[in-house]
Amino acid sequence: MYKVLITDPLSDLGIEKLLHATDVQVIRQTNLTPEQLLIAIEDVDALLVRSQTKVTADVIAKGKKLKVIGRAGVGVDNIDVLAATQHGVIVLNAPDGNTISTAEHTFAMMISLARNIPQAYRSTVQGEWKRKEFVGIELNKKTLSIIGLGRIGAELAKKAKAFRMQVVAFDPYLTEERAEKLGVQKATLHEAIAQGDFISVHTPLTKQTRHLISDHEFTMMKDGARILNCARGGIIDEDALYRALVEGKVAGAALDVFEIEPPVEHPLFGLEQVIVTPHLGASTVEAQENVAIDVSEEVLKVLREEAFKNAVNLPSIPADLQQKIAPYQTLVEKLGEFVAQISKGALKKITVTYAGDVANMEVAPLTRTILKGVLSHHLSDVNYINAPEIAKQRGIQIVEQKSSHNHGFTQLISVHVETEQDSYSAEGTLLNGFGARITKVNGYSVDLSPTGHLLFIEHQDQPGVIGKVGTLLGTYKVNIATMQVGRETIGGQAIMLLHIDKAIDETLQMDLQKVDSIQKVTILEL
Numbered sequence: 001m002y003k004v005l006i007t008d009p010l011s012d013l014g015i016e017k018l019l020h021a022t023d024v025q026v027i028r029q030t031n032l033t034p035e036q037l038l039i040a041i042e043d044v045d046a047l048l049v050r051s052q053t054k055v056t057a058d059v060i061a062k063g064k065k066l067k068v069i070g071r072a073g074v075g076v077d078n079i080d081v082l083a084a085t086q087h088g089v090i091v092l093n094a095p096d097g098n099t100i101s102t103a104e105h106t107f108a109m110m111i112s113l114a115r116n117i118p119q120a121y122r123s124t125v126q127g128e129w130k131r132k133e134f135v136g137i138e139l140n141k142k143t144l145s146i147i148g149l150g151r152i153g154a155e156l157a158k159k160a161k162a163f164r165m166q167v168v169a170f171d172p173y174l175t176e177e178r179a180e181k182l183g184v185q186k187a188t189l190h191e192a193i194a195q196g197d198f199i200s201v202h203t204p205l206t207k208q209t210r211h212l213i214s215d216h217e218f219t220m221m222k223d224g225a226r227i228l229n230c231a232r233g234g235i236i237d238e239d240a241l242y243r244a245l246v247e248g249k250v251a252g253a254a255l256d257v258f259e260i261e262p263p264v265e266h267p268l269f270g271l272e273q274v275i276v277t278p279h280l281g282a283s284t285v286e287a288q289e290n291v292a293i294d295v296s297e298e299v300l301k302v303l304r305e306e307a308f309k310n311a312v313n314l315p316s317i318p319a320d321l322q323q324k325i326a327p328y329q330t331l332v333e334k335l336g337e338f339v340a341q342i343s344k345g346a347l348k349k350i351t352v353t354y355a356g357d358v359a360n361m362e363v364a365p366l367t368r369t370i371l372k373g374v375l376s377h378h379l380s381d382v383n384y385i386n387a388p389e390i391a392k393q394r395g396i397q398i399v400e401q402k403s404s405h406n407h408g409f410t411q412l413i414s415v416h417v418e419t420e421q422d423s424y425s426a427e428g429t430l431l432n433g434f435g436a437r438i439t440k441v442n443g444y445s446v447d448l449s450p451t452g453h454l455l456f457i458e459h460q461d462q463p464g465v466i467g468k469v470g471t472l473l474g475t476y477k478v479n480i481a482t483m484q485v486g487r488e489t490i491g492g493q494a495i496m497l498l499h500i501d502k503a504i505d506e507t508l509q510m511d512l513q514k515v516d517s518i519q520k521v522t523i524l525e526l
């Protein structure tokens with residue numbers, strides 16, 4: 001039974017799938033203190049949050065069974081994604097479900113700013129009738145500068161165009177083609193800032209976007225520009241905004257998000273030209289249902305070990321590529337495990353070479369699987385998510401290369417490991433009708449199915465060695481299923497690879513090692 005902990009308010013309808021799953025126990029505990037969260041996380045398999053819960057490195061470290069953190073929404077800045085990656089925990093979000101709601105909220109804020117609606121409401125219900133004070137401006141023919149033209153930015157651009165606004169956009173990933181398609185004018189950050197009557201930010205909060213709009217940027221703005229933040233607190237420097245508003249450089253600001261949430265006695269609240277909402281961008285019935293459905297479905301898939309999407313800490317693999325690489329996954333993981341088990345000494349470098357058909361594919365997901373295979377022999381808690389990060393932390397160099405030398409195989413994948421002591425390698429292929437095969441070990445040609453109990457014997461090529469190995473295994477009642485031998489030259493260095501029907505213990509290993517001409521016996525389990 002999987003335990004799923006939900007610590008922020010999620011739509012009941014949205015999480016129905018989880019509530020009805022017979023293999024899932026849903027635990028709903030909102031408004032937990034950080035200390036309570038550290039306890040609640042201890043034995044759960046999944047954690048579902050919105051933006052309130054702070055999922056710190058400590059929380060992740062305490063989640064000994066934690067496999068996945070699902071964010072019912074877009075921004076994951078409340079989750080320590082690096083810590084999750086290091087612990088092999090998948091972080092998923094639901095990026096599409098609240099786009100429309102947030103763009104609509106931003107638009108509502110823009111109209112409110114243009115027409116002073118919140119201020120006029122407050123004054124009118126207080127018994128005043130101030131028609132002159134609340135004269136506004138039209139959106140028609142004004143320029144809207146959008147910083148960050150992703151899902152929400154693009155949706156906002158469409159709405160602004162319907163209101164006959166000129167739309168200027170800055171986004172480092174915006175191509176001319178996409179800008180043209182959306183009918184927006186592509187600009188640099190500073191051009192966008194200088195041209196906007198309204199400036200709206202829609203980027204994630206990252207190191208690069210923190211205080212993206214600060215004192216310098218405010219000085220570049222048109223006098224009387226209006227600014228909006230319905231993305232993340234901190235993208236606009238709140239102190240600089242305060243100064244720009246007080247100096248009259250900026251005519252108004254609309255904020256749905258704050259550097260610290262909830263904000264307490266914020267200086268900006270004292271300014272009449274500032275309108276605010278309490279992080280309501282995604283707070284509609286529709287958006288909340290959408291994001292809860294999306295994240296529940298994906299979290300279930302992770303728990304049930306099915307293919308999932310929207311992982312924030314894993315590169316996404318398109319479905320067609322996933323289909324193409326699926327047959328190789330077992331082969332490459334076994335190759336990684338095999339090389340790790342025959343190698344000795346601290347790992348320094350792992351080189352993966354792809355040749356033949358496989359070299360024409362996107363191979364990064366396969367390399368990730370190989371790393372998992374190699375590293376899991378040396379370290380516990382290594383998985384597909386954290387393997388590259390763990391390799392990096394330990395200073396293991398990873399080389400991924402493609403080669404035209406496929407040595408007659410339709411596809412050939414080789415894993416070469418360098419340790420402080422020596423270097424080791426294995427090559428493999430997919431044989432039509434036979435599946436994964438290891439075709440070379442440390443340069444010796446073999447033909448081996450990479451499964452089950454194996455014995456790897458390094459020896460000198462001498463008459464009688466094979467017989468002695470067979471007799472010894474017979475004495476210990478160990479049946480040999482297949483045997484492969486390879487040698488450099490007659491009487492030279494040689495290897496034996498045996499498939500045996502059961503696991504053997506160290507006594508037999510030591511007896512084998514005592515046989516003349518045998519140098520090393522390694523027990524492998526694939």
Ligand SMILES: NC(=O)C1=CN([C@@H]2O[C@H](COP(=O)(O)OP(=O)(O)OC[C@H]3O[C@@H](n4cnc5c(N)ncnc54)[C@H](O)[C@@H]3O)[C@@H](O)[C@H]2O)C=CC1
Pocket residue numbers: 073074075076095098099102147148149150151152153170171172173202203204205208209230231232256257279280281282283
């Ligand atoms: N107020 C609310 O309740 C909600 C807020 N959000 C926030 O809105 C923001 C945008 O969400 P989406 O559009 O769904 O994300 P998205 O990922 O589709 O778009 C973000 C865009 O920002 C661009 N970007 C990144 N760094 C940039 C930089 N330095 N300068 C300019 N552009 C940059 C990216 O290229 C991308 O196109 C996120 O911060 C998200 O957390 C999202 C939903 C609800």
Ligand SMILES: O=C(O)C(=O)COP(=O)(O)O
Pocket residue numbers: 050051052072073074075076098279280281282283
């Ligand atoms: O999706 C996002 O990034 C949001 O900011 C929405 O936040 P919320 O889920 O409403 O707390």
